[in-house]
Amino acid sequence: MVNIVMAARIDTLVEIATAIRQFLHTLPLLDDDQQTTYAIELAVHEVCTNIILHAYTATDLGSIVLNARFHPYQKQLEINIYDWGTPFSPEHRVLPDLEDGQEGGYGLFIVEQLVDSLHYRRIATTNHWRLIKNIGAAHDHSSSNPRYPNRDRDDS
Amino acid sequence: MTIRRQTHAIQIGIVTIADRFDIAAVSMFRQTADQILLQTNYIVIDMTTVSFFDSAGMAALVNVLKRVREQAGDIRVIWPTSEAARRIVSLTKFDRVFTSSPSMESALRIW
Numbered sequence: 617m618v619n620i621v622m623a624a625r626i627d628t629l630v631e632i633a634t635a636i637r638q639f640l641h642t643l644p645l646l647d648d649d650q651q652t653t654y655a656i657e658l659a660v661h662e663v664c665t666n667i668i669l670h671a672y673t674a675t676d677l678g679s680i681v682l683n684a685r686f687h688p689y690q691k692q693l694e695i696n697i698y699d700w701g702t703p704f705s706p707e708h709r710v711l712p713d714l715e716d717g718q719e720g721g722y723g724l725f726i727v728e729q730l731v732d733s734l735h736y737r738r739i740a741t742t743n744h745w746r747l748i749k750n751i752g753a754a755h756d757h758s759s760s761n762p763r764y765p766n767r768d769r770d771d772s
Numbered sequence: 773m774t775i776r777r778q779t780h781a782i783q784i785g786i787v788t789i790a791d792r793f794d795i796a797a798v799s800m801f802r803q804t805a806d807q808i809l810l811q812t813n814y815i816v817i818d819m820t821t822v823s824f825f826d827s828a829g830m831a832a833l834v835n836v837l838k839r840v841r842e843q844a845g846d847i848r849v850i851w852p853t854s855e856a857a858r859r860i861v862s863l864t865k866f867d868r869v870f871t872s873s874p875s876m877e878s879a880l881r882i883w
Contacts, residue, residue, distance in 0.1 A: 626796050633824075654824075654856035662827055665795055717834040717869035722827035729863045 655730040671701025783812040795828035813845020
């Protein structure tokens with residue numbers, strides 16, 4: 617298991633990536649699987665980038681808390697990412713134009729392709745992103761994932 | 773009969789990106805692209821040794837593509853040799869949006 621508390625800044629993204637990579641290297645199933653390691657690293661990077669750019673602002677620098685754990689019986693990697701910025705609004709999300717290319721909208725789209733499950737929920741003032749990756753059964757999700765991440769809201 | 777011979781040289785800008793092409797590198801990429809676009813609208817972007825490619829890098833590439841097309845120019849991309857980075861290129865269908873070349877030699881030969 618790995619726990620990371622980082623300032624939500626662009627220059628800390630490399631440190632998050634390094635910590636995730638080091639954790640993944642401790643998992644025997646991922647010892648030589650560069651594709652899966654890259655996929656997980658990029659998925660985490662994109663969610664954290666989204667938080668830095670959209671949940672927080674230049675004058676509202678906050679923090680990101682990340683924990684990752686491996687469930688050996690399910691062969692499942694669970695990554696939880698928390699921030700305390702502006703809530704994510706799926707209705708304002710821009711989806712990428714894959715035929716012509718566009719200057720945005722690729723971040724969460726990429727995450728959806730790389731992990732098996734992506735959930736977002738708002739709990740009081742906390743944004744919670746939960747990523748699940750099945751290890752050892754890696755496949756392309758481009759045709760099976762929903763266009764939007766599942767979103768549960770809990771304002772209680 | 774009159775035969776007139778003309779030659780026309782095209783100036784080509786080459787941008788080479790190495791290691792990480794991510795949000796932290798985008799600002800420097802944009803500055804470099806801005807400088808090149810002042811001189812030419814024909815650009816080769818060499819990403820051969822890029823090992824990490826994120827959505828911010830993709831958005832920056834599309835920005836250059838659109839600006840080049842607005843000026844009736846042309847752009848060629850040499851994609852990363854890293855299989856993991858290339859998978860992102862195909863997932864986002866960037867290999868269809870951009871005209872790619874397998875090497876610098878072939879990219880330059882097209883023009």
